[in-house]
Amino acid sequence: MQSEKDISIEDRLKAKKLGPFPCMYQDWRHLLFLNWAYDPKEIQKTLPKGLFVDVHEGKAFLSVVVFFIENLRAPFLPKVPGLSHFIEINLRTYVYDERGVPGVWFYSLDIDSKLAAFGGRTFFHLPYHQADLKSEFKNGIIHITGQRKSNPSTFFNFSYKENNEKNRLAKPGTQDFFLVERYILYTTVKNQLKRGQVHHESYPLAQTDFFTANTNLFESNHFFKPQGPPDSIQYSPGVDVSIFPLKNNK
Template identity: 40%
Template sequence: MIVAPSRESRREVCRRPAQFQVMHQNWNHLLFLHWEMDPDLLRSTLPEGLHLDTFEGKAYLGVVPFFMNNIRPRFCPTVPGISDFLEMNLRTYVHDDHGKPGVWFYCLEANQALAVGVARRLFHLPYQHAVMQARVDKEGWVHYKSRRAWTGVSSEYLYRPAEPAKVSEEGTLEYFLAERYVLFSEIAGKIYSGRVYHTPYLLSRAEVARQDARLFMLNGFHPPERPADLAHYSRGVKVDVYPLTRN
């Protein structure tokens, strides 16, 4: 029997796990772009054992570029040149047979080759190496560019917060999209999950002057011919990462 996520199961994954952490990292200057998508299309892309998580019957595909900083294994210091890099992912929202909600990643681009290799090996996630650049100007605009290695396909974003940030209210669409603390991966046909823990995002609507959805094309989706339906910004969170476990 497949169980849909309950309000309590969504609360449960927000709590700090009882496991030991394997890694610490900071996620900064996040842009959350979301497009409403055909639920049946997204369902057709999921592995057995995962089910599309919807909000009021609607499904979403998200592009999330951000900065990763101060990355280090537990009990280890940061390492210059390795502990800071950029990441951008394409994702949708799912749950397992028992109603545990989380994220399914179609791809994750990063500009640190060692990090790409480690993440593939430890978390079995579809990381891809990319040439990426990002900076924040004096007016608060985040200039973000990514070009997938070997393809020449590039993406560019220009964004900043458009209002004061606040914690999303439980039960809202913003909460449904942003407050995700479980990642799922597939290993030899079996579903595994990994937890992260951080304080709730302080979110604001994002002012987006430049965006694209070329990441859709690289993952077999037809790029939408409209801007994102939803755009949010977060200054960032400090994150504890936990090991994968078999579902």
């Protein structure tokens, strides 16, 4: 198994290069990254053949990412009113393939649109779920609450402060860089490993006052709930994203 230290900074950034023919554009806004260190061996047990848990200084991570999708649109087409703005909450970990290409592996993605959830499952073969999610912006605080439609016992309650000032970029080699500089997603189709690319500029990161994170996403994905607060928290005002279709991981 290739270890984290064998993947150079250059290799980690190769996937950032813009490819041809994106199939979709999205704007990601008000992103909250909540990252917990987790046992690498436990995460490895959950991964498909051909993927390996990626670690930073010996630590693997599970992350809850909360954000808003805006202006979803296909190339050369305008956005569709009512079908282009969503809330998404996902649980992910950090992996690399047999060639050492780093990326992310999703355990679940909850989104407040039946059509978007269907599209994510059908065209990207990702474990999307429709969720009933509500948001409120009040005095600079973002509140998101709700539950999964198919399983209301899976619930979400997040509050965090937006911060559009004093943004910084993650420094190569740091834990922040390891967690946010990811441009490949992996999934499987009929037990065959596939990959997709997302392209965007590096996340502008900022400090945020962390208020509430109450969810049972870990338990609903068969992980033990972390004891204690996240090991790291990042906030980003957002990036504009190009999304590319899946292809065979060769």
